[in-house]
Amino acid sequence: MPDDKNRPDHVQSSEKTRDQYETYPYPDRNPEDEDKRLITGSPGNWDEVVHFVFGGRDPSAKGKIKILVAGGGTGDALVMLAQQARDRKAKAEIVYIDLSESSRAIAEARIKRRNLEKNVTFVTGSFVDLAAEYGPFDYIDCCGVLHHLPDPDAGLKALTDALKPNGGMGLMVYGEIGRQGVYHMQEMMERLNAKAGGAKRLHFGKALFNSLPGTNWLKRNPFVGDHIHGGDAGFYDLLLHQQDRAYRVDEVFDFVEGAGLRLQNFIEPMRYDPTTYCSRHDVLDKAVHVPFRDRAALAELMAGNITKHIFYVVKAKNKVKPPVPSPELIPTFTRIEGANLARSVAKTGNIKITFTGLAVTRTMPSASPAILSRIDGKRSIGEIYDMFDPKPEKFEFNAQFAVMYSVLNAANLMYLRYPEKK
Ligand SMILES: C[S@@+](CC[C@H](N)C(=O)[O-])C[C@H]1O[C@@H](n2cnc3c(N)ncnc32)[C@H](O)[C@@H]1O
Incomplete structure (x- = not known):
């Protein structure tokens, strides 16, 4: 092998990255722990993906979906996605690609431990070279990887090229501040x-x-x-790390748009909204009628605690939008037990949400406990309304639902989906 100094910089830094993850597979995981718990998180929570990438219409309800986990490491996203597909009885074909053999060995052992190996293909190598060969994909998860590439723009472009026209990605890159x-x-x-x-x-x-x-x-x-x-x-x-960079919000937008993509939203959306941190309209006056990008960049500076940017993207030409409340849509909870939330909101009238050391309290509309206790992930908003006896005025119910939903959705605790067509 030639001396380090004779090899191009991007080759040396990829080798350093691979060597690091061969020696220290990340994150540190024991496959036996799969018997005790499922690690969940974002990106890759299926309710989030359906909401932000597919506009509330789950593609796995209609047929087979193809998923890529790019830089899958020791398997957190891979295991979560494969388990979610099994739980939904979805036909999913999942491809895992990573540079590191030792990370792959742990990911494979975790998948085997859960008997999920049937629809997973493991590949060792760089997704920058291999993604298109295994695609095209409906969904790509790439968490904590692009910021380690010698050329993150080329990496994101390679993933974009491996995406179906209506597909999307869940990404995470480090936050500088x-x-x-x-x-x-x-x-x-x-x-x-x-x-x-x-x-x-x-x-x-x-x-x-x-x-x-x-x-x-x-x-x-x-x-x-x-x-x-x-x-x-x-x-x-x-x-x-010897190959590592971080992004500010403006750089995330440039990164995404430079690859021909459109950013749907960050997780949690509330963290990227200046009004989460300041309720004085006179102070935020100039931040009201400005593009989302500028509001998010201001919010990042205000918060100071954003260590990573988690976000969903689709192709720039794809006009899909996250759904908004309407009678046929089905609300679902993520990460919380609806009954517990209904009880605590009934007691306090508030919800308290904590993000990386910051606690935010939001007042909830008075009908929230009654609505929350009727949400079961199957009933539509219209069916929930029909359960009320006596019935509130429809416009009053809709207004209260909309306010409650906007708080919970911004906190990444509630999503909406369309019913599956029989
Ligand atoms: C910080 S770990 C993240 C692992 C996993 N995505 C997670 O969030 O738990 C980064 C992983 O990306 C892999 N990686 C870095 N560059 C890669 C490339 N070009 N192709 C495939 N994998 C890569 C590394 O080997 C490592 O396992």
């Missing part, structure tokens, strides 16, 4: 000429981190914790 101190650590490593990889880099990095004073920005940043709670793989992934 919430990662205050992470890049200071990476710069210190550079300045100390710490070029070695593997265990040597880990020991050196830990010694450096442990020597930092309490005034250091990383030590003062409560929003990142992988270096403390994520084991060696977490420490390495957060602080010692």
